Amino acid sequence: MTTYLIRNAQITGGAPQDLHLADGVIKAIGTDLAVEADIEIDATGLIVLPGLVDLHTHLREPGREDAETVLTGTQAAAMGGFTAVHAMANTTPVADTAGVVEQVWRLGQEAGYCDVQPVGAVTVGLEGKKLAELGAMHESAANVRVFSDDGKCVDDAVLMRRALEYVKAFDGVVAQHAQEPRLTEGAQMNEGQVSGELGLGGWPAVAEEAIIARDVLLAAHVGSRLHVCHVSTAGSVEIIRWAKAKGWDVTAEVTPHHLLLTDELVRSYDPVYKVNPPLRTAEDVQALRKALADGTIDAVATDHAPHPAEDKDCEWAAAAMGMVGLETALSVVQQTMVDTGLLNWEGVADRMSRRPARIGRLAGHGRPVSVGEPANLVLFDPAYRGAVNPESFATRSRNTPYRGLDLPGRVHATFLRGRATVLAGELAEQGGEE
Amino acid sequence: MKRHLVSAADLTRDDALLILDTAEELAQLSGRAVKKLPTLRGRTVVNLFFEDSTRTKTSFEVAEKRLSADVINFSAKGSSVSKGESLKDTALTLQAMGADAVVIRHHASGAPARLAQSDWLHGSVINAGDGTHEHPTQALLDAFTMRRHLNPGASGNALRQGLDGRRVTIVGDVLHSRVARSNVHLLTTLGAQVTFVAPPTLLPIGIENWPCEISYDLESVLPKSDAVMMLRVQRERMNAAFFPTEREYSRRYGLDGTRMAQLPEHAIVMHPGPMVRGMEITAEVADSPRCTVVEQVANGVSIRMAVLYLLLGGAVFADGPADTPRTDSVETAQ
Numbered sequence: 001m002t003t004y005l006i007r008n009a010q011i012t013g014g015a016p017q018d019l020h021l022a023d024g025v026i027k028a029i030g031t032d033l034a035v036e037a038d039i040e041i042d043a044t045g046l047i048v049l050p051g052l053v054d055l056h057t058h059l060r061e062p063g064r065e066d067a068e069t070v071l072t073g074t075q076a077a078a079m080g081g082f083t084a085v086h087a088m089a090n091t092t093p094v095a096d097t098a099g100v101v102e103q104v105w106r107l108g109q110e111a112g113y114c115d116v117q118p119v120g121a122v123t124v125g126l127e128g129k130k131l132a133e134l135g136a137m138h139e140s141a142a143n144v145r146v147f148s149d150d151g152k153c154v155d156d157a158v159l160m161r162r163a164l165e166y167v168k169a170f171d172g173v174v175a176q177h178a179q180e181p182r183l184t185e186g187a188q189m190n191e192g193q194v195s196g197e198l199g200l201g202g203w204p205a206v207a208e209e210a211i212i213a214r215d216v217l218l219a220a221h222v223g224s225r226l227h228v229c230h231v232s233t234a235g236s237v238e239i240i241r242w243a244k245a246k247g248w249d250v251t252a253e254v255t256p257h258h259l260l261l262t263d264e265l266v267r268s269y270d271p272v273y274k275v276n277p278p279l280r281t282a283e284d285v286q287a288l289r290k291a292l293a294d295g296t297i298d299a300v301a302t303d304h305a306p307h308p309a310e311d312k313d314c315e316w317a318a319a320a321m322g323m324v325g326l327e328t329a330l331s332v333v334q335q336t337m338v339d340t341g342l343l344n345w346e347g348v349a350d351r352m353s354r355r356p357a358r359i360g361r362l363a364g365h366g367r368p369v370s371v372g373e374p375a376n377l378v379l380f381d382p383a384y385r386g387a388v389n390p391e392s393f394a395t396r397s398r399n400t401p402y403r404g405l406d407l408p409g410r411v412h413a414t415f416l417r418g419r420a421t422v423l424a425g426e427l428a429e430q431g432g433e434e
Numbered sequence: 435m436k437r438h439l440v441s442a443a444d445l446t447r448d449d450a451l452l453i454l455d456t457a458e459e460l461a462q463l464s465g466r467a468v469k470k471l472p473t474l475r476g477r478t479v480v481n482l483f484f485e486d487s488t489r490t491k492t493s494f495e496v497a498e499k500r501l502s503a504d505v506i507n508f509s510a511k512g513s514s515v516s517k518g519e520s521l522k523d524t525a526l527t528l529q530a531m532g533a534d535a536v537v538i539r540h541h542a543s544g545a546p547a548r549l550a551q552s553d554w555l556h557g558s559v560i561n562a563g564d565g566t567h568e569h570p571t572q573a574l575l576d577a578f579t580m581r582r583h584l585n586p587g588a589s590g591n592a593l594r595q596g597l598d599g600r601r602v603t604i605v606g607d608v609l610h611s612r613v614a615r616s617n618v619h620l621l622t623t624l625g626a627q628v629t630f631v632a633p634p635t636l637l638p639i640g641i642e643n644w645p646c647e648i649s650y651d652l653e654s655v656l657p658k659s660d661a662v663m664m665l666r667v668q669r670e671r672m673n674a675a676f677f678p679t680e681r682e683y684s685r686r687y688g689l690d691g692t693r694m695a696q697l698p699e700h701a702i703v704m705h706p707g708p709m710v711r712g713m714e715i716t717a718e719v720a721d722s723p724r725c726t727v728v729e730q731v732a733n734g735v736s737i738r739m740a741v742l743y744l745l746l747g748g749a750v751f752a753d754g755p756a757d758t759p760r761t762d763s764v765e766t767a768q
Contacts, residue, residue: 188543196638199543199567199615204639268551269544315521317542317565 001418005037008044009379011369013345019048021375024418029371039420043379046412049349051083051376052330053356053365055175055253056150056229056301058322059085059116061107062100063092068306068396070107073326074114076304076395078421080326081378081411082114084357084365085304089121090151096121096132098140105142112430113421117360120144122163122174126152131163138170145361148175150229151276153211155181160215164224171361173251175227176215178236179277183207188317190263190278198266200316203278205233212236216243216250227359228252230303232277234287241296251359253301254288256325256332261285261401271312271319272401275305292351293342299356302329306397324395331407334382339408364417375418384410394427438550438559439741442570442619447596450623454578455593456740457733463500464732474503477534477746482524483562484510484540489707489731490562490572494537497738503746506533521545525554533557535746543567558745566610572706573616575737577624579730580661583702598625603655605631605687606665606714607676609638613706614665618646629655633687635676636667652687656696663704664689664714680713690716694724702726 001023008016011029018033019026028035054077060068068076070087077085087104089095095104101118108116120137124130126149137144147167154160154176163174184207189195191202212228216239219226228240231252243250257275262282265273273279291297305322312319325332333352337343343351349369357366367373388402414422421428436444445453463469479498483491491507498505508528521540528536535558538546543565550559563569577597584600585592602621608614608630618628628646630637641648649655656662667687669680677683684690694703703715703725711717719725 191639193640193643196640196644197615199565199612202639269547270551310520313520313522315540315542315545315548317544318521 002039002420003037004415004418004420005033005035005040006043006048006379007040008042009046009048011048012349013047016044021415021418024375026369026371026373026375041379041413043412045381045383047345047380047382048369049081049345049378049380050353050366050369051378051414051416052081052352053360053362054082054085054302054304054326055146055227055299055356055360057085057087057304057326058090058306059087059104060091060306062103066308070104070116071111071113072394072396073304073306074108074111074116075427076324076326076393077114078414078416079394079411079427080328081330081380081414082326083376083378083414083416084115084117084362086146086360087116087118088150089119089148090126094121094125095119096124096126098133098136101137101142101144102140114416115362115365117146117362118142118144119146119148119150119175122147122149122154123159128152128154128156128159131159131166134163134167134172135170138172145170145172146175146227146359147172148177148229150175150177153177153179153181155211157214157218161218161222164219164226165222168224173225173227173359175229176211177229178208178211178215180207180210183210187278189266189274190280192263192281194263194266198269200266205235205280208233208277209235209239212239216240216248219250220246220248225249226251230255230258230277230301231288231297232258232280232284234284237287237291237296241291244296251298251355252296253299253356254292254297255303256300256329257323257401258288259285259292259300259336260332265401269316271314271316272323272399272403274316274319274321275323276321289336289340289342292337293347298351299359300329300333300352301356302326304395306395307399308397312399322399324393324397324400326395327393328388328400328402328407330380330411331409332402334409335407338382375415377415378411379413380409381412382409384408386410437745439570439745440546440550440559440561441568442573442616445570445620445623447623450574450577450620451594451596453574453737453740453744454581456744457578457736458593460739460743461733461736464736469500470502471500472502473743474498474501474746477503478506478532479503479535479537479742480506480508480528480533482508482528482536482538484538484545485563487539487563490539493731493734494562494738496735497742500735501739501742503742506531521548522552522554525549525552529555529557535560535742537562539563541565560741560745563612565612567612568616569612570616570620571734571738571741572613573620574741575730575734576617576663576704576706577620578733578737579704579726580702583726584660584700596624597621600626600660601629601658602626603629603631603659603662604665605652605662605689607636607667607671608632608641608665609636611665617663618644622646629659631655631687633677633683636671653693653696656693657698659697659701661702661704662689662697663706665706666708666710667714669710669713684713688714688716689719691718694719694722697724704730707731
């Protein structure tokens, strides 16, 4: 196995040190390490972070291989500095059986770019009617612990309660897509000043907040763990802050795009800005940044949602919801959280690696950057400035809202258990698990 | 003026007055035995209608024909669109056929804006109503009608005048109305004061920041109105709990003879059509001489002629490059 000596890297932004990677682990850390390695990397000016963990990725396979495959999606993940992604269940067929989650898990293993941890559907076919075989998915080779009907809300209160209770038996967590369905019928964008002017169906903040309020109360009532997907409003933040203050076991994630973009962009009617939950107001963006900084929101999750060109090259109402995000996530976090002074690199490691790994109960990820730990690492150049060029993406889709935008930072290298998946900003050839 | 007419908000006061004044000139044609002008001879105008709309489509078609344009009606129904062809491919097809202007009616808000911003086609895009967003030519014909009635002196003297200080009350389903959105932009630009009257359920969130006043009480507003515009209220709205019953809506927000009597003597009653008699307007009001519904239809033709004439540059610019903004046609038209 190739060994690496990384010179003068700043571990989570600290003083420059050398790291020696061999046998899949961090063998040594120190200044002026006198060890031999196959490849030496001059990492002067680069930050080392633990490999990023995404709680929320749509890899689209099986079913929509025209948008993304496990291979292209995990390549995009590696390019973004991720070493583990949670693959959402809304594929075709839905990941609601042991068979499908094992298939996705295996495809991830074969690709070798990033650990793929499948998320199991809460209900059969995401239909919100009947619990899927959650235990079987947990016991499968995929060892599922996160369950979500993402894309749809588990809106039936009884079903949600039972799911929360049931997964306690194997330390699972239900990740809720909070969207009250009746309040969002025909909804096209955030309900507010802009929706009124544009004549687009409004998606009120209360549709998200009402479900979160109900769910934290349910989780408290049955003593279960709840995770809230893609929090997008200031009101949601308040409810989660309140639930945490009560000592309830509630965690939450925010997407990079909700940390940066607002519904003013919808004035262009360009469906590249169409996403679920919708882009909100500048006040919401500020509240989300603050909540991520103070830990009310635990994690950044990409909600990477690839779509083929034709699903965005149309009128707003006909377009699909979602944006790709794996390859720009860390840059957006640098711009919105680090460069603004809200979070240091230690904080970034916590919100993009440590805490998401804990929520997903992923052993081997989100570990400290110290000797003896698995070498799941990302080398990041925070000094880089450049315009986003979707044509250079590894993802199969191009639906990024950041096209042409100058974003800071670039992933220089990513290591998965000591193997480089990205080196010098380029994908490294993988032969699957050794 | 811009190359497209997508939103009434894009029109400056000068743009709007130019269109209204041009329409006045063109309106004189309709009194002649031969109503045709050769202005758009050889130019191709496509009416691209994704939604049924007999009156708007007919109005545009009459306007196009009076200007001697080659008119193509591209109805989404029964065409490849109904078989799943995208807006993009439809637009590319029209571009390939050499459309100089596309008049588009679409059920999706923003579809004309998408066409105008895309490189799918290069002709002028004219919004003939998009979803619950805008219907700028309707607002123009409404302003034209108001100007004729409310400005002292006959039509000839109204040229270059706006609607400064006029009070216009718009009543009904503002939430779902493209007519209301276009009117609030245009009427404000022309100096009028707009008041919306509707049940709170039929007003969009954020309307308090629009340049207009809001009232839930029709009777208190009527005596101060120079024009009252009744919007169509679809009966199906009551099934979505926007209001309890048709009768309750009529009682609270409908315009009947008694309420009409509270209007100042000079005030007019307007309706963009189609009217739902017995719902937002009684037959007595609809058929009264104060009601301008039929006149609005006639004015619609003049307004659409003016818009086409100005956007396509008229005869003088027929050989000019298709992409030049034709601000210089301002002088020509006057």
